[in-house]
Amino acid sequence: MPSSAGRLGLVIDLNLFRENPEQIIASQRARGKEVSLVSKVVELDQIKRTTLAEFETLRAAQNAHGKLVAQASKEEKVNLVAQAQKLSSDVKEADARAKLADEELTKIVFQIENIVMEGVPEGGADNFVVLKEIGKKPEFSFEPKDHTQLGEALDIIDIARGAKISGSRFYFLKGLGARLELAMMQMALDQASEAGFTALITPTLVKPEVMQGTGFLGEHSAEVYYLPADDLYLTGTSEVALAGYHSDEILEDLDTPARYAGWSTCYRREAGSHGKDTKGILRVHQFNKLEMFSYCKPEDAEKEHQKLMAWQEQMLEKCELPYRVIDVAAGDLGSSAARKYDIEAWVPTQEDFRELTSTSNCTTFQARRLNTRYRDENGKTQIAATLNGTLATTRWLVAILENHQQQDGSVIIPKALRPYLGGVERITPKAK
RNA sequence: GGAGGCCUGUCCGAGCGGCCGAUGGAGCUGGUCUUGAAAACCAGUGAACAGAAAUGUUUCGUGGGUUCGAAUCCCACGGCCUCCGCCA
Numbered sequence: 001m002p003s004s005a006g007r008l009g010l011v012i013d014l015n016l017f018r019e020n021p022e023q024i025i026a027s028q029r030a031r032g033k034e035v036s037l038v039s040k041v042v043e044l045d046q047i048k049r050t051t052l053a054e055f056e057t058l059r060a061a062q063n064a065h066g067k068l069v070a071q072a073s074k075e076e077k078v079n080l081v082a083q084a085q086k087l088s089s090d091v092k093e094a095d096a097r098a099k100l101a102d103e104e105l106t107k108i109v110f111q112i113e114n115i116v117m118e119g120v121p122e123g124g125a126d127n128f129v130v131l132k133e134i135g136k137k138p139e140f141s142f143e144p145k146d147h148t149q150l151g152e153a154l155d156i157i158d159i160a161r162g163a164k165i166s167g168s169r170f171y172f173l174k175g176l177g178a179r180l181e182l183a184m185m186q187m188a189l190d191q192a193s194e195a196g197f198t199a200l201i202t203p204t205l206v207k208p209e210v211m212q213g214t215g216f217l218g219e220h221s222a223e224v225y226y227l228p229a230d231d232l233y234l235t236g237t238s239e240v241a242l243a244g245y246h247s248d249e250i251l252e253d254l255d256t257p258a259r260y261a262g263w264s265t266c267y268r269r270e271a272g273s274h275g276k277d278t279k280g281i282l283r284v285h286q287f288n289k290l291e292m293f294s295y296c297k298p299e300d301a302e303k304e305h306q307k308l309m310a311w312q313e314q315m316l317e318k319c320e321l322p323y324r325v326i327d328v329a330a331g332d333l334g335s336s337a338a339r340k341y342d343i344e345a346w347v348p349t350q351e352d353f354r355e356l357t358s359t360s361n362c363t364t365f366q367a368r369r370l371n372t373r374y375r376d377e378n379g380k381t382q383i384a385a386t387l388n389g390t391l392a393t394t395r396w397l398v399a400i401l402e403n404h405q406q407q408d409g410s411v412i413i414p415k416a417l418r419p420y421l422g423g424v425e426r427i428t429p430k431a432k
Numbered sequence: 433g434g435a436g437g438c439c440u441g442u443c444c445g446a447g448c449g450g451c452c453g454a455u456g457g458a459g460c461u462g463g464u465c466u467u468g469a470a471a472a473c474c475a476g477u478g479a480a481c482a483g484a485a486a487u488g489u490u491u492c493g494u495g496g497g498u499u500c501g502a503a504u505c506c507c508a509c510g511g512c513c514u515c516c517g518c519c520a
Binding site for chain 2: 055067
């Protein structure tokens with residue numbers, strides 16, 4: 001039986017489009033994205049449902065007839081089979097139409113981004129709102145070095161050799177530099193574990209449907225490394241694997257959010273950022289990251305978002321870094337985020353705040369595409385909400401090194417990190 | 433990389449072209465018995481989707497194909513296991 005109309009391609013929950021298309025239209029507009037797609041989806045959804053219903057009716061008739069054939073005597077069978085042939089071709093035709101309708105719908109639905117949450121600032125990249133600013137910026141009585149100079153002088157970051165073997169935006173972390181990153185990651189993982197996160201070391205190569213489902217193949221697909229020989233994508237964050245982790249699953253109990261801390265190396269092509277942050281390790285093709293990821297009920301998502309932010313702030317404080325929190329504007333949100341808060345640390349030599357973490361509330365956007373549901377009090381399945389937030393990345397080293405540098409060229413290790421570095425309190429320049 | 437075996441409901445495990453969503457057992461739920469429990473016995477019990485419900489569709493690793501009809505036949509892919517080769 002070739003029929004497959006019952007489970008067409010990716011299962012996408014379209015209730016939002018049926019219930020409140022105006023909201024989605026408004027959202028697309030706020031993001032500066034195509035609006036007409038929404039009515040197209042509504043229209044195609046209707047067509048799909050009609051064709052699917054036709055298929056199901058025909059199929060029911062065919063099934064009923066099939067039982068007759070099975071029970072019939074030899075002589076009766078000849079006639080019955082002739083009728084069955086007709087039924088069969090009708091079913092096949094209806095199946096093909098249903099499939100086609102679904103394919104068209106899927107293509108368009110994937111271009112529509114998540115609904116922007118109420119309260120998100122309007123505008124683009126520069127229209128963020130600063131929610132708070134914490135910590136004291138360091139005041140130097142000397143000319144502070146940037147992290148590249150520090151990395152070289154302390155012999156802990158080797159940019160030149162990174163470029164030699166892999167090209168620009170690659171680097172070696174060396175000696176205490178390597179250990180410092182691991183220390184920071186360990187500290188983050190310990191904090192996450194204490195907070196109830198389950199540690200996961202994730203695959204960094206994923207299938208197209210997972211990449212698609214998490215929303216990374218939309219506008220920013222040029223950012224992603226792709227391996228054509230294997231039809232696999234290198235992930236730019238473990239969020240991809242973590243979101244896919246429970247795809248096509250029904251979570252039986254989400255009264256408490258399911259929380260995972262994903263540790264992975266991340267790969268980014270940085271295709272759109274030529275000439276930007278070319279120095280050092282601020283913007284690189286490969287880095288490590290510990291990512292928090294939560295599955296929860298939609299009504300708990302905003303509360304969870306605040307929690308993720310609090311955990312991030314806790315890490316920043318352990319690293320003794322001055323920072324600010326910004327509420328990212330609608331036009332600058334990733335396609336899956338309904339709201340996004342970035343935490344930016346002060347980078348002295350740039351005299352500016354730079355993004356160290358980002359936490360997004362994806363509401364039901366990812367779960368709708370990845371078919372991740374939970375069972376509510378009444379036993380009914382509902383779409384889950386997903387959220388993510390950074391707990392530590394290689395980029396943090398930039399802020400740690402620059403903020404904690406001393407006049408003699410050394411860098412003081414934040415107290416909380418020392419136990420993870422075998423008690424090392426300070427990184428001093430190599431002897432000449 | 434080469435050769436072979438396997439993949440069925442929560443689990444074990446039958447079925448190998450048609451009244452098969454699937455026999456049986458374990459488990460689970462309810463009941464009888466018991467002071468209580470265990471045991472025994474009786475009954476019920478896969479899942480998703482749509483629907484108020486009746487009911488319908490889908491589902492036997494995944495995807496294709498053959499056929500009026502596929503868990504059952506064919507092809508491809510994946511996973512697990514065994515053996516050989518190779519290698520961190």
